[in-house]
Amino acid sequence: AQRVTQPEKLLSVFKGAPVELKCNxxxxxxxxxxxxxxxxxxxxxxxxxxxxxESIKGFTADLNKGxxxxxxxxxxxxxxxxxxYYCALTFGSSNTGKLIxxxxxxLQVKP
Amino acid sequence: EAQVTQNPRYLITVxxxxxxxxxxxxxxxxxxxxxxxxxxxxxxxxxxxxxxxVTDKGDVPEGYKVSRKEKRNFPLILESPSPNQTSLYFCASxxxxxxxxxxxxxxxxxxxxxx
Numbered sequence: 001a002q003r004v005t006q007p008e009k010l011l012s013v014f015k016g017a018p019v020e021l022k023c024n025x026x027x028x029x030x031x032x033x034x035x036x037x038x039x040x041x042x043x044x045x046x047x048x049x050x051x052x053x054e055s056i057k058g059f060t061a062d063l064n065k066g067x068x069x070x071x072x073x074x075x076x077x078x079x080x081x082x083x084x085y086y087c088a089l090t091f092g093s094s095n096t097g098k099l100i101x102x103x104x105x106x107l108q109v110k111p
Numbered sequence: 112e113a114q115v116t117q118n119p120r121y122l123i124t125v126x127x128x129x130x131x132x133x134x135x136x137x138x139x140x141x142x143x144x145x146x147x148x149x150x151x152x153x154x155x156x157x158x159x160x161x162x163x164x165v166t167d168k169g170d171v172p173e174g175y176k177v178s179r180k181e182k183r184n185f186p187l188i189l190e191s192p193s194p195n196q197t198s199l200y201f202c203a204s205x206x207x208x209x210x211x212x213x214x215x216x217x218x219x220x221x222x223x224x225x226x
């Protein structure tokens with residue numbers, strides 16, 4: 001079955017330190033992978049998607065099909081990065097492609 | 112402003128009292144979905160709809176019903192709520208343009224407590 005695993009419930013770092021939020025998935029085909037972010041008291045929103053190969057707010061994520069991973073990285077964390085981060089996967093045809101979420105990782109950036 | 116709205120935002124109810132959480136989107140999206148968010152479990156899909164009058168079960172549909180009579184609305188119905196349905200609920204929508212990579216737009220969430 002398709003699955004997304006985020007092994008860390010909480011990641012706490014100091015401002016300016018590098019950040020890596022881990023995400024591993026299980027799916028035999030070619031999935032579409034996303035990172036969604038939920039800031040305090042705000043709705044869930046897309047941070048980035050692997051197909052775009054973009055960097056958003058200094059974050060990047062590379063799809064590693066060999067390791068079935070899609071880790072989110074940022075070289076220098078900022079306090080405003082503190083939020084809940086969800087890795088998500090979708091697959092199949094576009095009209096039935098649901099999002100499968102990981103358990104989420106809370107990132108806490110300390111001053 | 113393009114958005115997904117949900118009502119109510121907060122609801123406390125008692126076991127067995129039917130309730131409906133409304134969801135509406137103004138982006139003409141075909142695909143709509145309901146998720147519940149629980150600590151340690153992330154978001155899990157309850158039901159989804161590919162278009163008007165087309166709905167299907169997600170991963171945790173038990174105890175829920177949905178309908179899609181209009182493209183913009185996708186209400187979630189709890190016929191007989193139970194305490195294990197206490198959760199934070201999110202509605203989401205996405206265009207169906209043939210690509211999986213389109214992002215889903217989420218509502219602000221509805222916090223439901225069933226006593």
